[in-house]
Amino acid sequence: MAARTTSTGASAARERLLQTASELFYREGIHAVGVDRIIAEAGVTRATFYRHFPSKEDLVEAYLGVEDANIRGAFAAAEESGAEPKELVGLVIDGLADDVSRHHTRGCPFINAAAEYPDPASGVRKAVAEHREWFRSELEHVLEAAEADDPEGAAGQLVLLRDAAMVGGYLDGWERVRPSFVAAATRTAGLDR
Structure with missing residues (x-):
């Protein structure tokens, strides 16, 4: 996966604010x-x-933007690896x-933010929805290229598996959850055939 970043070309003060908020929001919760x-x-x-941030909600949206950019970067790096579709x-x-x-x-961080912002019309919830839609669609694209049987269905299942893995990893420890996640995701993607 790509290195964790905030944004490029931003002022040093904005970067410090965003970095500080990102660490605190994730570790302690947004409203806390x-x-x-x-x-x-x-x-x-x-x-x-x-x-830099007219409101705290603007800062929260920027924090989610960093999380979104990091996972997009990781997908881009994987796609640029030259790997065959199934690989x-x-x-x-x-x-x-x-x-x-x-x-x-x-x-x-997206599920955590959604739990703290229950109004689906809020900017935070819109940022969460946009990320999840992109994520599902990117998984579907990768699965389609690998000729999975049902790319749309498998992508939806992988999103749910990742959601569950993140919660399970937090509650039960990642070393316990990782083998189950990888096995289930591999089966879902049709790589075990």
Whole structure:
């Protein structure tokens, strides 16, 4: 999987705010972390915060944008590897497993954000929905190229398996969940034939 990044070309203060917020939101929860704490830990002024993020919800959307960009980058890197389609599916499954074990040990940041923002009309929930739609569609594309029997159905199942793996990994430990996730994902993708 690709290295974790925030964004390119942004000011150093914006980067610090986003990095600080991302770490705190993921570790402690979005509503549990106030703007004052983010400002203090990022070492910026209140004016600087509001210049970059007019509201906390804007910051949350930017945080989810970083998570989205990281997984998109990982897919792009896997696709640029030159792997054959079926091999690429295996790389994607392994990459998802590696991502959970290294970066998402406290569950899915999108599911966590959705739990804290129940209004489907909020910008946060829209960002979550857009990411999930892209993710499902990207999996379907990869499965279609690998000539899976039912790419759309398999992609939907892989999304659910990843969701379950992230929650299970957080609750039960990734070393216990990883073999089950990889086996189920491999079967779902039709790679065990």
